Amino acid sequence: MISNNRQLEILSLLSEKGNVSVEEFAIKFNVSKMTIRRDLEKLQENNLLQRTHGGALMNRVLLQEMAYNDKRExxxxxxxxxxxxxxxxxxxxxxxxxxxxxxxxxxxxxxxxxxxxxxxxxxxxxxxxxxxxxxxxxxxxxxxxxxxxxxxxxxxxxxxxxxxxxxxxxxxxxxxxxxxxxxxxxxxxxxxxxxxxxxxxxxxxxxxxxxxxxxxxxxxxxxxxxxxxxxxxxxxxxxxxxxxxxxxxxxxxxxxxxx
Amino acid sequence: MISNNRQLEILSLLSEKGNVSVEEFAIKFNVSKMTIRRDLEKLQENNLLQRTHGGALMNRVLLQEMAYNDKRExxxxxxxxxxxxxxxxxxxxxxxxxxxxxxxxxxxxxxxxxxxxxxxxxxxxxxxxxxxxxxxxxxxxxxxxxxxxxxxxxxxxxxxxxxxxxxxxxxxxxxxxxxxxxxxxxxxxxxxxxxxxxxxxxxxxxxxxxxxxxxxxxxxxxxxxxxxxxxxxxxxxxxxxxxxxxxxxxxxxxxxxxx
DNA sequence: TTGCTTATGTTTGTTTTTGTTTGTTTTATT
DNA sequence: AATAAAACAAACAAAAACAAACATAAGCAA
CATH class of the missing domain: 3.40.50.1360 (Rossmann fold)
Structure with a gap:
């Protein structure tokens, strides 16, 4: 799986659940936790989520964008x-x-x-x-x-x-x-x-x-x-x-x- | 603009799935990965998709990608x-x-x-x-x-x-x-x-x-x-x-x- | 045919991504 | 506060993807 795709999936799951854990994704995507952390770091740089100890929280910015996309659908x-x-x-x-x-x-x-x-x-x-x-x-x-x-x-x-x-x-x-x-x-x-x-x-x-x-x-x-x-x-x-x-x-x- | 059938198919699959990988297409069309990369490069030049490491993403209308580009300034x-x-x-x-x-x-x-x-x-x-x-x-x-x-x-x-x-x-x-x-x-x-x-x-x-x-x-x-x-x-x-x-x-x- | 252009494949060295190790920081518990 | 466990991150190594340069093949007009 290409890394950006993984990051997109993280975002999409995040918008569903509100929060995610590093471990959860490491297993789900079958990659190391370090890789997930690096993904989260990158996403946070772009203001797309908020990292926490152990995972990440949704950024409400994302929420609204999603809502808009849904409406488009x-x-x-x-x-x-x-x-x-x-x-x-x-x-x-x-x-x-x-x-x-x-x-x-x-x-x-x-x-x-x-x-x-x-x-x-x-x-x-x-x-x-x-x-x-x-x-x-x-x-x-x-x-x-x-x-x-x-x-x-x-x-x-x-x-x-x-x-x-x-x-x-x-x-x-x-x-x-x-x-x-x-x-x-x-x-x-x-x-x-x-x-x-x-x-x-x-x-x-x-x-x-x-x-x-x-x-x-x-x-x-x-x-x-x-x-x-x-x-x-x-x-x-x-x-x-x-x-x-x-x-x-x-x-x-x-x-x-x-x- | 789009020079061949393969590029059209790439776009069509991209719009279905949202993302594609180089390898996937190299196998599907039985050509080298280099050829697929050149296709993706061309399509990106025309703003039809967004290349990533390993493949490509659909070109998003929202401004998120702009923020991305600005990062590389x-x-x-x-x-x-x-x-x-x-x-x-x-x-x-x-x-x-x-x-x-x-x-x-x-x-x-x-x-x-x-x-x-x-x-x-x-x-x-x-x-x-x-x-x-x-x-x-x-x-x-x-x-x-x-x-x-x-x-x-x-x-x-x-x-x-x-x-x-x-x-x-x-x-x-x-x-x-x-x-x-x-x-x-x-x-x-x-x-x-x-x-x-x-x-x-x-x-x-x-x-x-x-x-x-x-x-x-x-x-x-x-x-x-x-x-x-x-x-x-x-x-x-x-x-x-x-x-x-x-x-x-x-x-x-x-x-x-x-x- | 020849000569030209275009598309493709191959080789090579470079860059990016990922995993692992190590030691540090954070969190929870006593 | 002391401790253990979990999460983290820096540094390095390995693997995958990349791109430039060159070679080859295909298509096409003169």
Whole structure:
């Protein structure tokens, strides 16, 4: 087994159990304790765990990263389908806005590597796109720990100043009347401002988000120019959706071929 | 880019398993290990994976790997010494500013994990600290590709609004008259604003930066409350440094014990 | 064919990783 | 505090992986 791989496994077990012992791993990987100690030392250097006498404790930094990765996994196939469709709405030299969220993060990874200007309030999206040849503008402010995004008044004011060609928005829920909802007032405002600043707004929403509501109404699904979703078309035709281009991606969870 | 089928298969297996070993593939494809290494080398050049001793890991999107790469940087040991000293100037519940740069990035990794408010214009610093329990405020704007930082008018205006307890600044050069210099007007302004907004300013500068000048003067070394450097003390006493608390870290490049 | 380029294998010496030994430090117990 | 047991870490040695340089083979155009 290659050493980095062993270190990754140590981290992964650590995140499950919270603490690990040197002996445990020496046996598990069939290497000497010294080797495990050296692994732990290296991992500690990178702030990935906290060594103790006899083993190591989890660093809470790691916890959060894992939580984020887990969240990414949820509905992964569906998000792949949705974002794969979303990129077809892109054109060169456009200014786009990417809302904070896991779906838009997936979209960020599928963007062309150049000729776009991308505005975002999600630090993970910004950090990722920084490596591309696109122009990246990050909205400033206090970074929210759970979401890795900025939504405060700084970000809101800054966002108002841009002329956006296409805004890609996500949402945490859609209620019975097809209103997008969110429990947080700042997130609500960010989305509204993005919508208002953009010539065209595209909603990315997977079916798990429907029929649940929370405190703030943001916009109605009808307000969007395009809605990309795996939600059942028939259910939606009960509503008056003529104003919206409606793209339903059929997504077979297992085979992932239809999209 | 990808020259053959084998490399494609390596990537595909890598994305399935997360890691691969050289030996495994040498056997699987019935070629020499050297050939596999050359494949991995090529794929790494294209940022498609991360080589390790014995094999390769999937290329991770998160910034952990960046931290990794930074470890291998030139004056790494000296920067370690300087930043180790710098953290001793921190107190709980303070508002600090971290300038963009590799030295301050090192410092960010050594910060306590809570009770600080950190303002920064460096996205790597922000992304890293986001995982801690400190409050993190990122200054918005266009992200510069080479530096991963924002220095434009948005960032400048935003920075002016904060009350900073301690600002930690770096610099690209210090000229013969002990003025900090930079070739970029926006970077110059950012540093000046940070200096003016802060109660206390601490300069982190390694000896390689001295005696070289560039277009814009920022500040004089005497303006700082504290200067932390590995530069030879005797050379500096030729200048009138009484206004500045001067901390010289002795750093033995090889042994790295003095600090 | 010849000459060129590219991919691969082999040899060699170097670097990295790992295990072992030894003596020290930490922890727990009396 | 004294003691024993466990964990640790420095130093060395062995093994594995690596990479440069050269040799060989394959593919391809003139």
């Amino acid at each position: 949820e509905n992964a196939e569906i998000k792949q389908c949705i974002t794969r469709k979303a990129v077809t709405f892109l054109e060169n030299n456009k200014i786009i806005y990417l809302d904070a969220g896991t779906t838009t993060f997936e979209l960020a990874q599928k963007l062309p590597t150049q000729d776009l200007t991308v505005i975002t309030n999600d630090i993970r999206i910004a950090a990722h796109l920084m490596l591309s040849n696109n122009q990246v503008i990050f909205l400033g402010g206090l970074i929210g720990k759970e979401t890795g995004s900025v939504t405060d008044v700084y970000a809101q004011e800054m966002l108002k100043e841009f002329n956006i060609d296409v805004a890609f928005l996500g949402t945490s829920s859609v209620d019975n009347e097809m209103n997008l909802c969110t429990p947080d007032i700042n997130r609500m405002k960010m989305k509204k401002i993005a919508y208002e600043s953009a010539n065209k707004s595209i909603l990315l929403v997977d079916s798990s988000k429907f029929y649940s509501k929370s405190l703030y109404k943001i916009l109605n699904i009808n307000d969007f120019d395009v809605v990309i979703t795996d939600f059942d078309v028939n259910e939606l035709t009960n509503f008056d959706l003529k104003a919206t281009e409606f793209v339903s991606v059929k997504c077979n969870r297992k085979e992932d071929k239809e999209c | 030139e004056n790494a040991e000296i920067k370690q010494c300087i930043t180790r000293k710098a953290v001793t100037f921190l107190e709980n519940n303070k508002i600090i500013y971290l300038d963009a740069g590799t030295t301050t990035f090192e410092l960010a990794q050594k910060l306590p994990t809570q009770d600080l408010t950190v303002i920064t214009n460096d996205i790597r610093i922000a992304a890293h600290l986001m995982l801690s329990n400190n409050q993190v405020i990122f200054l918005g704007g266009l992200i510069g590709k080479e530096t991963g930082s924002v220095t434009d008018v948005y960032a400048q205006e935003m920075l002016k609004e904060f009350n900073i307890d301690v600002a930690f600044l770096g610099t690209s050069s210090v000229d013969n008259e002990m003025n900090l210099c930079t070739p970029d007007i926006n970077r110059m302004k950012m540093k000046k604003i940070a200096y003016e907004s802060a109660n206390k300013s601490i300069l982190l500068v390694d000896s390689s930066k001295f005696y070289s000048k560039s277009l814009y003067k920022i500040l004089n070394i005497n303006d700082f409350d504290v200067v932390i450097t590995d530069f030879d003390v005797n050379e500096l006493t030729n200048f009138d440094l009484k206004a500045t608390e001067f901390v010289s870290v002795k750093c033995n490049r090889k042994e790295d014990k003095e600090c």
